[in-house]
Amino acid sequence: MSFPTLYSFRRCPYAMRARLGILLSEQSVNLREIVLKHKPEAMLVASPKGTVPVLILPDASVIEESIEIMCWALMQHDPLNLLLSEAPQQQEIAKALIHTNDHSFKPWLDKYKYADRHPEHSEQYYRQQAEVFIAQLESILAKHSQLMGDKVSIADYAIFPFIRQFASVDKFWFDASHYTHLKKWLKFHIESDAFTQIMKKYPTWLESGKSFEFGKHIAV
Incomplete structure (x- = not known):
């Protein structure tokens, strides 16, 4: 085969x-x-x-x-x-979250991670721009354990590798941050067998x- x-x-x-x-x-x-x-x-x-x-x-x-x-x-x-095949409305929400991750959050993440290559602004500025999406996820995860409810979906698996990267830029800052639900969600996925x-x-x-x-x- x-x-x-x-x-x-x-x-x-x-x-x-x-x-x-x-x-x-x-x-x-x-x-x-x-x-x-x-x-x-x-x-x-x-x-x-x-x-x-x-x-x-x-x-x-x-x-x-x-x-x-x-x-x-x-x-x-x-x-x-994971594709939420019987929930077309949730599919659209998941798709929108992934799109925001890829097209809005990721460019700010790259500048935050490599702030020395982008001297127009400070590392803190780039982090604050990325935090717009981080705060959105925190708000969602305050309501349920995963992004689309209490069960994992494509949104969780498509997004958490990028949040892991965000967290690693300044681990001390992230660990001390107020994003309690996001940190719990990220820990769950990082420690998963998958x-x-x-x-x-x-x-x-x-x-x-x-x-x-x-x-x-x-x-x-």
Whole structure:
């Protein structure tokens, strides 16, 4: 049986998102852990933009957006109903949250994380801009344990890798912050079996190297 091939980078939140989707959908892929400074030619041919994750299906079609990889995987099999298939209104809310994460929060997160590269404003300023979304999530999580209720959904798995990155920029500040519900939610996901599994270290893949089977045979 020919599995899809996933190009990934362990610490990238977009790649984490893709690996979570694959793991939780109980799919299998050939995982190729890359070095960002030495991107393999095969990946660049498939996806010239040169960012991870990239999923190449057995029919040679390419999926190169992390949220699309998640949706592809979960549309094959969604045992936890992460796609909220019977709740179209919730689907739209989840989609809107993910869009805000990707298009509003993430640019501020990048400037906060690399404030020295953006001297127009201070690190604190960039953090405050990112906190608009953080405060929105805190408000949601004050009402229930996960973003779409008391059960996990695609919104939680698509967003928490980025909140983890936010928290790590200034861990002392974050740990002392008033975002009590967000911190509890983030701890739950970071300590989950799923996150432990997708953060397992694999040797890097080179053009003549080895792929590793990742996915359905891993217990969640």
